[in-house]
Amino acid sequence: xxxxxxxxxxxxxxxxxxxxxxxxxxxxxxxxxxxxxxxxxxxxxxxxxxxxxxxxxxxxxxxxxxxxxxxxxxxxxxxxxxxxxxxxxxxxxxxxxxxxxxxxxxxxxxxxxx
Amino acid sequence: xxxxxxxxxxxxxxxxxxxxxxxxxxxxxxxxxxxxxxxxxxxxxxxxxxxxxxxxxxxxxxxxxxxxxxxxxxxxxxxxxxxxxxxxxxxxxxxxxxxxxxxxxxxxx
Numbered sequence: 001x002x003x004x005x006x007x008x009x010x011x012x013x014x015x016x017x018x019x020x021x022x023x024x025x026x027x028x029x030x031x032x033x034x035x036x037x038x039x040x041x042x043x044x045x046x047x048x049x050x051x052x053x054x055x056x057x058x059x060x061x062x063x064x065x066x067x068x069x070x071x072x073x074x075x076x077x078x079x080x081x082x083x084x085x086x087x088x089x090x091x092x093x094x095x096x097x098x099x100x101x102x103x104x105x106x107x108x109x110x111x112x113x114x
Numbered sequence: 115x116x117x118x119x120x121x122x123x124x125x126x127x128x129x130x131x132x133x134x135x136x137x138x139x140x141x142x143x144x145x146x147x148x149x150x151x152x153x154x155x156x157x158x159x160x161x162x163x164x165x166x167x168x169x170x171x172x173x174x175x176x177x178x179x180x181x182x183x184x185x186x187x188x189x190x191x192x193x194x195x196x197x198x199x200x201x202x203x204x205x206x207x208x209x210x211x212x213x214x215x216x217x218x219x220x221x222x223x
Contacts, residue, residue, distance in 0.1 A: 043158060048209060100145055105157040
């Protein structure tokens, strides 16, 4: 069964540094997402991406965050200047062409900001 | 009112028990409903979609009540491997899915 893959599985960075989290969505999917989950809390929507542009973003997704699909296969989340409170699991997800179809999640990147 | 609300549990049940989880959602225009399960420190995995007429997949039955904006999940004959957090997921608008905080299930032998 096709999978969403994410790298790295764990990233440790110092406050103020830039990080890039990488995702390879399922190949024939058209909608892409980033979610995050702070330890012990619920899964929170960050951003959705369709047709090479952001279709929706949450209040969490401020100017420090950006997404890109540079080469038609990778889908990246960049945090420009990390803060302690950015420490969380970051999940990439992709969705097929049909509206109302479920999201398929990658196994996540654990980001630790020290 | 929270967009998606679930009883956090935990539900502690013996093997073989039947257990039911409930979920309410606030947006009456929501069209897509799912149950996901999440194991500790892992990604959410789709358990089942929830259809208007209700649907069953083996030991799992999902129901949707649009008038009450209520979704349920019934697990029959619980197994140890069913221990996980069960996430109620609803689309808010467009394709954006909103997650409930999850209900913890612990099945004990």
